[in-house]
Amino acid sequence: MGWFRKKEKPPEVVVAKEDLWTICPSCKAHVYKDEWDKNFCVCPQCNFHDKITFQERLDILIDPGTFREINEEVTTADPLEFKDDKGSYAEKAESTKAKTNMKEAVVTGRGKIHGIRVVISVMDFRFLGGSLASGTGEKILLASEYALRHAYPYIVVSASGGARMHEGIISLMQMAKTCAGIARLKKGGIPYISILTDPTTGGVSASFATMGDINIAEPKALIGFAGRRVIEETIKQKLPDDFQTAEYVLEHGFIDQIVNRKEMKNFLYKVLRYWKAK
């Protein structure tokens, strides 16, 4: 559904000159790879927040040694026996698993943020564009149920192009399934914080990602429902550059704050302190 770029490439981190340099995908600045990595893959020139792996995200957000993964064994099946002209979904999923060492596009578990216990789901764009499908939906729902049971705040970090076409309508239904879990958190009085990173579009933006009690975005992240090209074709107009950016959705009232990656953990901590505070 919604949002897929034609010829989507993985994060364009082009490494040149004996792996010394990283070229910023946004402003094309040449940055020492060391500096780039130390800066959490954020461009020191333009503050573009590049995509990072689930492990890097957990390292940034969760206290060292406190993360315990749950439902790590959930992985893809092939309910539609889907094939396109390049091959089968089953093969594609297997090669993705081998390449990423992940079993689905999201990793879920519990951990601590400066000592506060939380349940967290982290999507990883490397796994089929972070797409929402059976396994992803199941893990995100089970994590919210875990949070509800233990009365821990729930945090989801989204990075996704939307629903996974290869599982057809079953992927679409994961939108309803994950939202049903979020509804139970709301009813149960459990805080739910959604962090929207580049990109959060299509079926993920139209489900759990925009439903946070608090929605936070990383700077310049692409956030929206329909794809830019589709909209331009529909309205027969060119869209401004800042359309569907974090800054744009902040201005339109759909997120609470834009927070820099290196300040994200402290921001979460500061907000979580208010839950049941005296």
Added chain:
Amino acid sequence: MNLDFEKNMPEIEAKIAELTKQKTTDPNAKVEDQLTDLQKQLESLKKEVYSSLTPWQTVQVARHPNRPLLRDYIAGICGEFIELHGDRYFGDDQGIIGGFATIEDRHVMIIGHQKGKTLEENVKTNFGMATPDGYRKALRLMKLAEKFKIPIVSFIDTPGAYPGADAEARGQAEAIARNLTEMSQIEVPIIVIVTGEGGSGGALGIGVGDVILMLSNSVYSVISPEGCASILWRDGSKAPEAAEALKVTADSLSKLGIIDEIIPEPLGGAHRDYEGTLRVVKQALLKHLNILRRVSERKLVERRFEKYCRIGRFKRR
């Protein structure tokens, strides 16, 4: 609009109409034998074509401009309809309409997508592509139904949510997400019926329910076959292949356990026989209204949650 796979059905139908007219104006016209013959031809052709539609052909039928639209269903099924307008925030989208309605002796809230039959109507309704205002209007009416303790019937027929700049600005994603979240907890029965095109998030945005019904020639998909083909096949003209792979037909979705019941359309499709279509839809709605009225509010929400929990096929290893 003619569908090429319907072969010469439209011509035969035109001829039948012509002869029938001739018969009424001139009682002595000897057209009886010819009429019987043509009707036989038409019936066997309908059977031949409509018993073996490919998924892509089914998509064409589901999108047929002469298919009954929501206002046709309301006019034919409901004794009364009190339309309720507006989302109370911004406007009154015409791509989703709704209001109080009666079906026989049952009082319900009807919501659903409204496409148009003419270009003028389609401009007004955005071809059934709802804006955030439409989803928010629908939610307002569902909450009203909950307060009045009457069941909700949701009619799905949309190519998708409206992909416009203004729709994005007003939070298309948030509006749909909000509906999915709230609908999972609404404490009255929700019957969802896909009558034409179930277009992705735009369909699901009013499509969470206790029972999901589909007309036999309707389709429901995560993405349009054309969209899927242009992304995965890099060629929009491979839509027939994509329609096959995506498993968009009522039959496939029933086998996958996504929908609860297929409502069989009259032979030759809903666009040929409004009366027959409306009759089966009304019967199905009354049946499920009666089944669901016996379920307690708490049980309804509990069961709905479990229903969506079960959707998904994955492995554990």
